[in-house]
Each structure stands twice: as structure tokens, then as C-alpha cells.
Amino acid sequence: MLLPVEWLREFVEFSAGEDELAQILTSRGLEVESVKKTPAGGVIEIELTPNRGDCASVLGVAREVAAHFGLPLLSPSSSYSETGPGAESRYGIRVEPSGICPIYHLKLIRDIKVGESPEWLKDRLSASGIRPLNSVVDVTNYVMLETGQPLHAFDASLIGGNTVEVRGGRDGESITVLDGSVHKLSPEDIVISCDGTPVALGGVTGGLDSAVKSSTGEILLEAAYFRSRSISATERRLGLKTEASYRFSRGVDPGGLLRALDRAAHLLAEISGGSPAPGVLSHDEFPEKETWVRVTLSDINSLLGTELKPDRVVNLLEALGFKTEGGRELSVRVPSYRRDDIRRGVDIIEEIARSLGYDKIPSRLPRSSVSSALARKPDPFTRAGEVLGAMGYSRCVTLPLCGSENCVSAGFDPGSLILIDNPVSVNMDALRPSLLPGLISTIKYNINQGVQTLKFFERGPVFINSGKEHSETRHLAFAAASDDFLEVKSGAVSILDALRQGYELEYPEESGVFKPGRYARVRVNGLTAGEMGIFGSGFLKAMGVPGRSLGGGYLALDKLDRSSASFARFSPWSPYPSVFRDISIVVEDSLTHSDIYDTIKSAGGRHLKRVRLSDVFTGKSLETGKKSMTYRLEFNSDERTLTSDEVEGYFGKVVEELKRACGASLRQ
């Protein structure tokens, strides 16, 4: 909302400059977005919170300024003389159903000569961001800016049937409004209609056909009170925001309608030669009841942490137009322009705090009272990030939204996706079922940016539709430019090792988004807890990185044992030296490390502590279809130094078993 400061000075005679004024308004909850200095004076832009409809006007802001400085608030002149018969002699109002518009007034003004407005009026409108049109429309806008009450002027000669109806829109009905746009109406919209034809969109804008023209000689001036919720719904549904709807959707002062009509009549008589008819035509079923709120001084001081005295509280409230009774037990009458927002004791306390200034409330640290149930527990998975960091992976945060079509073509089950009903784009119409697509997109982006180090990881939620429920689980995933399965495996296995997590690996043929034969699955406590591998070409093509070699994997953190990493117990190690033996064997190519490892482990006896593959070799010196593998065996006892004869015995058994079970021959 734009506000020319000189207009404000008409109602409060304060001496502060624009910048000081801006600070004061901001400190009172009317946030000043900018201060523009023009030759005609400063213009401030205020961003109103939705609860402060009372300040959507020059007079509303002036009230705050007057309260701040303790100055009187002056009123604009609104005197005029009435002539001729009243409007009721020719016109009537029908509101149907009556609840949709609690107050509806029409004032008839004759002998209008539509012309150009005087410069001072046009200047104020322009400074407030409204284009001057003609002396009648300008006055309605001027009074709206000044009082906060939107007004509308109908050309009376274009009102057929003589009855102004306020009703809901009808299906199939449409209206061409002042800006020329056409809108289809629905029963939720409020329509002003004459002879069955909509002439205005209530609370938003007028119809083009009933607008004031240069030939207009008689007008009906409308001042209405519409409910804010209904106007904001229409505003959003039709995508139509106007100065009027801005004010109605924040709530106007139900006690200010007649004042606004009088002010407009005064101005029209002055600048358009108008002759106001006596009285107004009214539909008024607004409950007259005053709003009184109770609040105690101890509630006020307890909530704010202040030590305010009763007279201070009374002064603060009365400066804002509240009436009070009592001292420590206060009864407060809420002025009509605040009755939408203030209904309870806390609302009054907020007014006191605001009027006092938040900067006057002390700043004090409380005693801490944390409950152990919510005390922060150590994160059991920090080591996972440390391991990946040490391997050179950067942690990213990608958007948890993805494109369902893209996910399906990448190989994810369409039934498992959780879809967004109202997405902003097709690329973000589902919640991600996996962290991997986001990581691949990250790699793709970095490739396009010429980045060399393509190693990324992410930790965050993934979302699966299991049919029965929408599950959210936490994953850790990593991806890198690599065609080396063992490099990828090293990432996953090193994390599990760092977390001291027991696991098994499976090598199924069905490999999902990964390449067959370059894929492994992590099993923990009998459940799948992760996958790893080199990504399949179909997946990479769907992800927009065809022809690239990328690998990665993920761990489902919720499936891991949370206690394993965070809870460690000391165990002593053997003080006796280990004895090492190397063995090189030649076996069939089809035999796996895992087979050989298991054979060695089971044949080596209880003192065989570790078996490490140190070399794999295939080459010219070997028969085709054979490979050579070298293992280093570590023997150790917790109780004594092992003798070399003893170790020879265990080693001999291993050699024997490798020959028998694996068909191995020793290589020299």
C-alpha cells in the first residue's frame, strides 16, 4: 500500500520526517517496505499483515501515528446540503440470501457534471498508485484511500428495474468488468444485479456497462460491508485483485460506511457539482452488539514479562481507540475497526505490546527445562558421512520432488510413487522414491558445468506408496563417475564397516536399475538394507546421461542397527605376535573369491584370524580359463605365541582343503 506522507499530515500534525516515520510504523507492525522521495513529498510503501485491515487507509495509519505521538486525530470535512426527494422514492435494495452482505447502503446524487478532477486530488491518487479517470470515479477512489471503505458509483440511468439486488452468481452467468476482462460467475461470488443482469462483482470491481461516463448525470453511490473470507475466495478463484478486494479481504470497518458516503458526497458536491439526495437507502443487519474483552493486569505482565502499571495499560489502549473499565481487572471495548481481529485477552495483550513497542519489553534468558525424552541423542550415522567425505564425496541436498514419468522410464515401479495432486511442473509431480535419481541429476549438472570430480552423496527421506500407506524412510546414497564395481562396493562396505554394522552381501541376477553382474544387495537382519552397483544403461539413458559410466548405491538407514555405531565396548587384543603365511593358487576362472574365502576360513581352524586377498592374476603364463589368486593368512592366539609347527599344521589343512574343494593347484 502506497501512502503519501503529506496526506497523512492532514490528519496528524507530527513533525517527524519520512525516515523516522518509517521506523515508527515498522515498530508498530506496519512494515515499511520503502520510502520514496518525490518533489511533492515522501511516499511510503507499507506491507500490511492480513489482520490489519484497519490500517489500509490514510486515516487508519494516521490513527497509529497519532497514538504514537499522543497527538489528536483530525477528521476530514464531510458536510454538504441535501436536496430533492430521497433515493427510496425510486430505488430499492434486495439482499438474497441476506447473510451474504450484512450492510449495503446506496446514496443518490443528482446533477453530477462528470469532468476532470482538480490537480491536488489527481496528485494524491497518482502518488498512491491509482490512475485518475474522471471526477466521480476519482472521488470514490480518493475516499477509499482516505477511509479504507471501498465505494462504487453506478450510473443511475443504467440501473434498470429500480431494484438493486445483492445475490450469489448463477451458473452460466458472466460479467465484463471495468478492466474489460470477462469472468464466469459461480454461486460463491457476490453479484450486484439489476433486472437480472449483473452490474458489478461485489467487493471486487464494477461492471463495464454500468460505469460512470461523461454523460452521467445521476449516480448511486454504493458503500457495502462484505465478509472478508468471501471476497478473498472470489479474488483467488477469478485471479482478480483490486484495491477494493485488497481492503475487503482484510476486513473493513463496519462502523465507517456512512462516514465514507458523507465524505464522498461532500467531495462530489464540491468538485462535480453534485446534489446529494437526503439520507441513504440501507440494508443493515449487522449485529449492533459491542465487543468487550476482559483481561487482567497480571495476565498482561506475565505473558509479556513486563511490570506495567494499570494507568500505563489504560493509556496505551485508549490511544488506539479502545475504551477501558477497571484497573487490575480490565474490561476493554474494542473499536468497530478492530472487531474482526480482537476477540480475546491475548489479542488485547498484543495491542498493549505493540503500542508499548517490542523494544521496551526486556530481553531475559529463561531457566532451561528440557525434558529428557526430547534431549538430543547422538546421531548414529555420522560416521557414514565421514567415510564418504574422506573418500572425496560432497554432500548434496537435492529437491525431494521428482517427475513420475521420468522415474517410471528409469525403472521405478509406478505403483510405488506418491503423486502430487497439484504439481507446479511435470518434473516435480511425485515424491522421490530413491535418492539415486537426484544424485544422477547432480552428476549430470556437474558434467555440463565442466566439473571433474564427480562424487556426491545425500542423506534424506525417500517416499514409497505401499498401497496401504505412505511411508517415509531415511536413506543414505552415493554416486560417482566410475565403471569399477569394486570402487562402488568399497564405498558401501566401508560405511557399513565404520558403523560396525553386521551385514551379508547377495549377488542376485535381477539387478533393478543396476547393470547385471555389477550389482550387490546388502542384507541386514534378514532384510534388504541397501543396494550398490554400476548403473544400467537403460537407467542412465532415462536419467539423461546416456553412454556414461556411473556407479553408486544406497543404504536404508532405518533398517540398520542404530546402536551399533554409537555404542561401543572395549575388548582387549592379543598381545602375542601374529604369524603370516602367503598362498598362491591356480583355480578355474568361474570360482569366486567368496567360495575360496569360505573354504580357507572353515579349514583354517580357530587361530586363523584374517584372510586377505592380495592379488588376482590371469595371463599368458596361465592356462586359459584359469586364474591365480594370492591370499595372506594371519594366525594368532589370544593365549600364547603360536609355534611354527602348529601354524604349518593349520596351513597344511587349508592347502589340502583348497585342492580338494576348489580344485586348486599351488602356484610357485
Next chain:
Amino acid sequence: MEQEFRKIETESRTLVRETSGVKELEELRVKYLGRKGALNLLLKKMGALDPDERPVWGKKINALKRELEDTIRSRREELSGQTEDTGNFDPTLPPELFRHPGRNPVISVLEEVSDIFVSMGFGIAYGPDIETDYYNFTALNFPEGHPARDMHDTFYIKGSDRLLRTHTSPVQVRVMEKQPPPYQFIAPGKCYRRDTIDASHLPSFHQVEGLMVDKDISFAHLKGVLDEFARRFFPGETVTRFRPSFFPFTEPSAEMDIRCTICSGGGCSSCSGKGFIEILGAGMVDPEVFRHCGVDPDKWQGFAFGMGIERMAMLKYGISDLRYFFQNHRSFLEQF
């Protein structure tokens, strides 16, 4: 043989003892112990000896070899540090560098903010990203028809009445429902708003919200805790300002600004001329919210606050565009 050995023995011992430079010492090592050194030549000459004498001399020569190796080594240690010979080595050569992959700025700020509140005695609570209308809006006193509830602003889940939470405040409701006051915790997590991506909007971002409730927690405590937070989070002298605002779930509501460090409050382009930069929203928990959670508002009172983590990271690190946070450019991530 005898003569030759004695000569080498005395001469080498003296020379090694008397050398004064590492370079000379190395020359002596080559002279006596090198592949073609004096002692190796002597060993080769043993072929001419009587077979019975060979092992005796072999032992003697090898013993001298070991002795010389030891004295040369210890002499070298004595000499090094005095007149070290630098040779042709270029110490300005670059070593192989471990390039730290950086700390993700969002995660980093999320943890830093959490750490500050934890150190002030706050616990931590979490909740789901997929929420119900009740926890996200109704329980937090958003009226029916509030713009935030609109399909324009909030993501709804297809085929269900669920939505993606627009803030982490629903966690407050869930905790208050489950356990009795007092409360003092923060709720960090992801939030979603139906925005298209641009420099200042992302459809998903992170928030840390907090709640402190007890018999006597006041607005003064709200200011105390948040002042303390701002002083610890922002470097240098931090000046805060609290001003009235509006949220459906707090009353009174406030926004906390910090004075712009670039212009010290005078107004500049960084603070769009305002002199202050908005940091977070806060307020005293509205009695309606307490009632929804089964907490008696006549007995308990307290404050809630919430801040956007990406926004905090932007302010802390001087990042001007929100899009950096989800693009994950390696050069971006490595900076923090």
C-alpha cells in the same frame, strides 16, 4: 691381507670420526662400503686365501662393514641440522592434495542452529513430511479458507487427504499432544510450498522451529533466547530488532530483524534500503493452539519461533540465489 685390512680399519675409523660434512660422509660411505668400495674389494680378494682362513677374514670384514655403517649413520645424525646439504630438491613442488569435499552449507547451518539451541537446553523432535490438514493448519489455528490452505500454495497428495507440510510447526502439535508441559525443543526438517523455482523461491526448503512452554515463559524470554541465538550465530556485534507481525498460531506475534552489517542500519542494497534484515518469525503460542493440543492455556504459556535455514545460510555466507542450494555444483559445495 692382514696389512691391508688394518690400514682400512684405522683409516676409515679416523676419517669417519673427523668428517665435518654430510657430503664428505657420503663420499666415505661410497669409498668403503659402496658396491666397488674398499671392503667389498677386500672380500673379493679372499679367493686367494687359504680355505681355512676365508671364514675368519669374512667374519672380520663383515664386522667392520657393520661397524662402519653404524658409525656413519650416527655421524650423519650428528651432522644433519648443522650444515645440511639441500641437493637439488625443490620444496615448492605441490604435494598431492586431499581436496576436502566441503560441508553442505544447508546441513552445516542446520546443525549449527541446532547446536546453539541444544546448548541452551533445547531438545529435538522430528515429524513426517507428509502431514494431515489437521496438524499443518487446523491445530495451528489457521481459519477455514486461509490462503495458505489453498491449492495454489500447498502441495496435496493425490488420492489422499494428506499434504506436504508447509512448515515444521506440526511437530510442535504432535509433541504437545503426546506429552504434558513443560516443553523446550526445536523441530528441524524439510518443508514444502507450491512455488516455482527462482532466485528467492524453492518448492522445498528447510526450517528449524522451536517451542518453549512453562508456567511463566514470557515474551521477555522469547526476546532473551532469540537475542542470544542471533549473537551466537552471526559473527561480530549483532543488533536485533523485534517488530509486531502476524501469524495464526501466535499472539502476540513478532519478527526478528538484525541490523544490516553492511550499512550498519543506514540502508543499502543488501537490506533493500531498510537498514535491517528479517531473520525469523516468533510469538507467544496462541491459546487456541494449546487447546487443540490438550494443554490448558490458563496454566501454561510460552513462545514459538521458526526460521528458514537456506535464508540463514544466505545471510551467513553471502549467497544471493536460492538455486545454488539444490543445484549442488561441486565448486559451490567445496567452499564451505
